[in-house]
Amino acid sequence: MYEIKVILEAIKDGAVNPGEAVIRTKIPRYEVLAIFHVLEGLGLITTIYSKGAHKVYKLTKKGEEVLDGIEKGYEIELVIKNHNENITDITQ
Numbered sequence: 001m002y003e004i005k006v007i008l009e010a011i012k013d014g015a016v017n018p019g020e021a022v023i024r025t026k027i028p029r030y031e032v033l034a035i036f037h038v039l040e041g042l043g044l045i046t047t048i049y050s051k052g053a054h055k056v057y058k059l060t061k062k063g064e065e066v067l068d069g070i071e072k073g074y075e076i077e078l079v080i081k082n083h084n085e086n087i088t089d090i091t092q
Contacts, residue, residue, distance in 0.1 A: 015049070046058060
């Protein structure tokens with residue numbers, strides 16, 4: 001969780017590319033790239049510029065809320081839902 005918090009903090013003040021995040025956080029580039037991929041998949045960051053392999057990211061509203069919660073010491077729960085499937089209650 002520490003790395004995620006540090007990456008989110010590095011992005012919160014504006015748009016950042018992975019190279020800038022490496023410099024700000026001192027986290028190895030391969031870890032930063034992996035974390036960016038996960039954060040984007042979770043909707044916590046979004047790409048605002050992309051040309052070839054160069055991408056620039058910023059926090060989404062959800063990302064700001066998660067960072068705020070982490071900074072306040074809240075427990076973060078992750079719920080994964082498939083919105084394309086009908087869920088049947090089997091307890092009936």
